[in-house]
Amino acid sequence: MKIAEHLYKSRDFRYPAGAVTRGSRVVLMLRIYVPFSYAALRIWHMDREYLFQPFQQKMGEGFIDIYFKLDTTDFIGAVWYYFIMDTVSGRRYVGYEGVLFYEPRSFLLTVYDENFETPKWFCEGLVYQIFPDRFFKGDTNSFQNGIAYHKALGRNVYVHEDWYEEPNYMPLPGQKHYEPCDYFGGTLLGIKEKLPYLHALGVTCIYMNPIFEAASNHRYNTSDYMRIDPMLGDEADFLALSKEADRYGIRLMLDGVFSHTGDDSVYFDRYGRYGGIGAFSDPYSAYRSWYKFSKYPDEYKCWWGFKSLPEVEELTPSYMSFIGRVIKKWSSLGIGGIRLDVADELPDEFIAYLRCAIKSCNPDSVLLGEVWENAATKCDGRGIRRRYVDGNELDSVMNYVFRDAVVAFLRGEITAYSCEAELSELISDYPKPFLRAQLNILGSHDTQRIITVLGGAPGRDALSRSRQAEFKLTEEARNIGKKRYKLALMIQLTYIGVPCIYYGDEVGLMGMADPFCRGTYPWGREDEELLKTVMLLCNARKDNEALLKGDCFVYAAERNALVIIRAFESRVAVCAVNRGDNIAEVILKPEHLKAAGYQGEWHAIKLVGVLHGKTLSPERDEIGLRLMPCDGDIFLEAL
Helix, strand or coil, X not given: CCCEECCCCCCCCXXXXXXXXXXXXXXXXXXXXXXXXXXXXXXXXXXXXXXXXXXXXXXXXXXXXXXXXXXXXXXXXXXXXXXXXXXXXXEEEEECCEEECCCCCCEEEEEECCCCCCCHHHHCCCEEEECHHHCCCCCHHHHHHHHHHHHHCCCCCEECCCCCCCCCCCCCXXXXXXXXXXXXXXXXXXXXXXXXXXXXXXXXXXEXXXXXXXXXXXXXXXXXXXXXXXXXXXHHHHHHHHHHHHHCCXXXXXXXXXXXXXXXXXXXXXCCCCCXXXXXXCCCCCCHHHCCEEECCCEECEHHXXXXXXXXXXXXXXXXXXXXXXXXXXHHCCEEEEEECCHHHCCHHHHXXXXXXXXXXXXXXXXXXXXXXXXXXXXXXXXXXXXXCCCXXXXXXXXXXXXXXXXXXXXXCCCHHHHHHHHHHHHHHCCHHHHHHCXXXXXXXXXXXXXXXXXXXXXXXXXXXXXXXXXXCCHHHHHHHHHHHHHHHHHHHHCXXXXXXXXXXXXXXXXXXXXXXXXXXXXXXXXXXXXXXXXXXXXXXXXXXXXXXXXXXXXXXXXXXXXXXXEECCEEEEEEEECCCCCEEEEECHHHHHHCCCCCCHHHCCEEECCCCCEECCECCEXXXXXXXXXXXXXXXXX
């Protein structure tokens, strides 16, 4: 027997639904189906507890609706709540998992700063992620000069003569351990040369993995934040790329690695390659306070135990001031934003400082964080909630939650109902500005290639590196992966947020985990059929108001069919995908569009599929749609 319910994602049960700005008045409703003698709302905020009594009751047929009013003027961040009621059977609690005999998991109401905004250009754009060494060679002089520079410092450098070779994963001859010191020759001018291609794809922002000088191909072990790695080019090349990208309406986002430096760096200088001025070489170094030594100089705090990555003390005043200068320099050269590596390992105060630093240079810049979990509920190692979404730190995060849910759904590991729940929870938990700026990824430099995953490859930790190097999908599995990737792309392009394409995914590039997911873009060997589909879908999104500006509603039509509806005023767009092996029947109703914020006339709707050209229009109070096995489409309003 149903006792009570509170559908916290529904405007019928919580108004307004979703996150709210500080100072908003929120009405919470509890529906009770059994006789009761007492009902209350219990709230927690910043370790303080509040108890609210109802202000109104309404009788329904077989139930009573109890209303509570909450003023959020004194709240910021996470407000947790559940309901208490006394029935003839005893005390009951209504929380996230339903009605329980004991105190439940609470519902979340996110309250954020009323002045929080995220840049419109980013929210309505399309991002393309590039691993610079592996995209396009371009100017070879820079690369050759860079090789000479690094070798002169005594570093190992291995150059691939064949662009289409696999990245190294074994130690070089004579070396004991694997070192990411193999290079293919991609440069900044190479990226510049391919801007027309990226523009044709609909790209508005290029996110580049680190480009600062470093002693590795991935460059997450920064040697000098003020200098472009000479293998990629120089400052003039960067400026040329920035200016030409701007001409195409494309901005550049840099990867900021500020939780640690390289041991082989100006700042630490473990090997004495920078004149012995670093913290390791000189106990009186200007950089000494940036690092924490337990026994100088050989024992120091380092990132995940890697001695090559000494951690910095981010709140050291001289370090903060220095990073402020780093941001100022690259902002003056035209960057549109910074992606923060391992943002969950940076103090909240440091992230807030970075926000002030980059916004003071350009209020339209973006500060994006690498956070793999729900950013609204993420806690640090002490159990203290992080303040990412509250309006004074990050603009948004890389959306790994989205990726994991979509991959699990398309691989048949979860149902459409579970996928709906995962994606809807983000819509409910995130502030609207944060939600619109979340970077919706399918692949990245830290994940297996998306077609490889969707083709049924085992997880990144299931195989050794040598077995990953040998792993190849069968032709049948590859075709399945491609079909599923098209469905994933449709979901990615229609779900609220900013789609991000990892270079080469659009042309069928495959690979297991690092370093195999960091192969070279296959110029001249592209999957043209796949690229044609990707370009068609990306460009269909480019000028569509519903997809660029609209609210979002996700629902499962059946266990194998997922539907995403976007609506902006009287404009609407619909994505429907069927991951199953049988035909799926999908029904759209007026209430589905209303849940997405649609304000237009139901009977005037006419939608056309981007891929298949099928037309949808209402028949009385519903729109019927049949989806073929492992197929789907994005339906936009007919012009």
